[in-house]
Amino acid sequence: MRTPSRTLLSHLLAMTTATGALALISPPASATARASGMEVSTAAQLKSALAVAVPGDTIRLADGTYAGNFKTTRAAISGARIPLTGSPKAVLTAGGGYGLHLNGGSYWTVxxxxxxGGQKGIMIDSAKGVVVDGVTVHGLDMEGVHFRNSSTDGxxxxxxxxxxxxxxxxxxxxxxxGTANTLSGRSDxxxxxxxxxxxxVGGESIDIKEGTTGARIVGNTFDGRGLTGA
Structure with missing residues (x-):
């Protein structure tokens, strides 16, 4: 019977070079890069990272201004989230539309x-388990953060x-x-x-729409100065 040690030895011998030295096999550069996360400092780099992220990746934003509309359709899993992280000085600035759109981007942490800037700040569509933590959202035509289209457990x-x-x-x-005027948008x-x-805030501080269940609102502070649409 071949023992595990003999099997390992045979593999090592197979990798021996003509000079008698062992050839050390390094992991691919791409694997090393993924293990350390993706460091981004430009809008183009951020868009690329959002397009290719896989479960377990981390996208880290350097301080600076990122102009444009940023979107991902990449989903993570509960045991391997995709964090998108930066300091308050990492600023996503949109000229219209959504600042950050997680469209099917389940299990992201922002x-x-x-x-x-833009029409809406952070839009979460058809995504499960999204966590938004410690962000600042302001200067928008419409709502700040929206869980929509049956985005659950966020x-x-x-x-x-x-x-x-x-x-x-x-x-x-x-x-x-949720979504207005429908019972099918189950963002529970x-x-x-x-x-x-x-x-x-130009509307309600928090608006929980019909058709949603199980929302919890705990420990928030509301400043009603300038409230116009409630």
Whole structure:
């Protein structure tokens, strides 16, 4: 019977070079890069990272301004999330549309960064288990953070949302859960925890729509100055 040690020895001997030295096989450069995460410092790099991220990757934003609309359709899994992280000085600035759109991007964690400009701040569509933690969202035409299209089991916590609804139509909710005028948008079990919402929110600070169940709203601070659309 071949023992494990003999099997290992035979593999080592097979890798011996003509000079008698063992050939050491290094992991591919791409594997090394993934193990250490993806460091980005430009809008183009961020868009590329959002397009190729796989479960277990981490995208780290350097401080700076990232101009554009940023979107991912890549999903993670509960045991291997995809964190997108930066400091408040890593600022996603949109000129319209959504600042950050997780469209089917289940099990992402978005933390630390700032989203401003555009129509809506962070839009979460058809995604499970998204965590938004410690972000700043402001300066928007409409809502700040929206869990929509049956996005379930999500969390927004420790975040600051202000200066929304700047188009003047009273549609600048701080946190919006579900979809208006339908019972089919089952964005259930969303937790809204320990956030500061306001001032200058152009709609309700938190709006939980019909058709959703299980939302928890705990420990938040509301500043009603400038509230116009509630």
């Amino acid at each position: 933390s630390g960064l700032t989203v401003t 969390v927004i916590k420790n975040s600051r949302i202000h200066d929304t609804g700047n188009d003047g139509r009273g549609m600048g909710e701080g946190v919006y859960v 079990n969303i937790r809204i925890l320990d956030n500061t919402i306001g001032p200058d």
